[in-house]
Amino acid sequence: MLHIVAAAAQDESFIDKYDNLFTAIGTLLLGGALIYIIDRFLVRRATKLASAVTGGDGLSRDATTRLRFARRAIEAVIAIIVIASALSEFSSLDRVGRTILASGAITAAVVGFASRQTLANAIAGIVMAIVQPIRIGDLVTFEGETGTVEDVGLTYTWLRTGADARLLVPNERLAGGIIRNDSIRSPTVAIEISVWLAPDADERRALEALRALDGVRARVSEITHEGLRLLVMGEPGPPSERLAREAALRELSLATLREAQVR
Numbered sequence: 001m002l003h004i005v006a007a008a009a010q011d012e013s014f015i016d017k018y019d020n021l022f023t024a025i026g027t028l029l030l031g032g033a034l035i036y037i038i039d040r041f042l043v044r045r046a047t048k049l050a051s052a053v054t055g056g057d058g059l060s061r062d063a064t065t066r067l068r069f070a071r072r073a074i075e076a077v078i079a080i081i082v083i084a085s086a087l088s089e090f091s092s093l094d095r096v097g098r099t100i101l102a103s104g105a106i107t108a109a110v111v112g113f114a115s116r117q118t119l120a121n122a123i124a125g126i127v128m129a130i131v132q133p134i135r136i137g138d139l140v141t142f143e144g145e146t147g148t149v150e151d152v153g154l155t156y157t158w159l160r161t162g163a164d165a166r167l168l169v170p171n172e173r174l175a176g177g178i179i180r181n182d183s184i185r186s187p188t189v190a191i192e193i194s195v196w197l198a199p200d201a202d203e204r205r206a207l208e209a210l211r212a213l214d215g216v217r218a219r220v221s222e223i224t225h226e227g228l229r230l231l232v233m234g235e236p237g238p239p240s241e242r243l244a245r246e247a248a249l250r251e252l253s254l255a256t257l258r259e260a261q262v263r
Contacts, residue, residue, distance in 0.1 A: 024086040031082030035075050065136045065152055069129035072154055117172070121155035124175035128152065134174075134181055139189070139239040141180035142169060146243065162243045182239040191234040191245045195253050196227050198263050203228055209260035210253060 134140050138149045145167055147159030157174050159167040182189040197206055210218040210232055221231035234249045
């Protein structure tokens with residue numbers, strides 16, 4: 001009988017001793033389950049509701065961008081709260097916390113300086129999710145790089161180029177730069193390329209040869225000591241076909257100028 005009581009007391013003391021550890025683990029598991037529910041159930045539910053409203057077309061680009069960014073922002077906030085709650089269960093960390101708070105001004109300055117770029121990217125991501133100068137699926141050009149917006153994250157935006165490469169652009173840089181968006185206002189986009197001629201080239205013959213092509217317009221766009229730049233414009237087309245159509249127009253223009261003996 002005494003052996004059973006001692007064993008029960010030992011079990012109880014073990015649970016009491018590691019109660020904070022079990023509570024912290026339970027908090028982390030609960031937070032993980034909550035993030036999983038948000039990631040799976042709510043997104044699928046929103047997609048089904050959008051399909052029911054739009055007749056099976058699914059979410060629009062605006063709604064997809066906002067929903068994905070909002071989901072990640074909510075998950076990040078939940079993760080921070082859950083981790084903070086789990087750590088608060090350990091009283092041994094109180095002494096560390098008091099030590100850090102004792103030098104709060106220095107800590108705040110160091111953390112603020114170190115995380116300035118990250119915070120700026122996150123704030124820029126929030127602004128872009130609200131204003132939406134770009135949306136998931138848009139064809140954009142930024143600093144000479146053209147690609148399709150694949151994802152808008154908390155700190156970076158993913159672009160997929162025509163060569164199937166991935167460009168990661170910081171949100172702060174993207175929000176403060178000049179972006180060409182070919183998909184945001186019109187279902188079609190202008191097809192235009194630049195062709196350079198030698199300084200002594202006959203631009204009249206070049207323009208006549210290019211304008212003789214079906215659906216092609218051309219004009220002198222720039223004159224420098226290095227040569228003349230002709231702007232050649234074709235028929236507008238869908239944004240998804242812009243890169244391919246520009247490549248085809250470039251090949252056609254070069255072949256036409258060679259036939260016209262213009263260099």
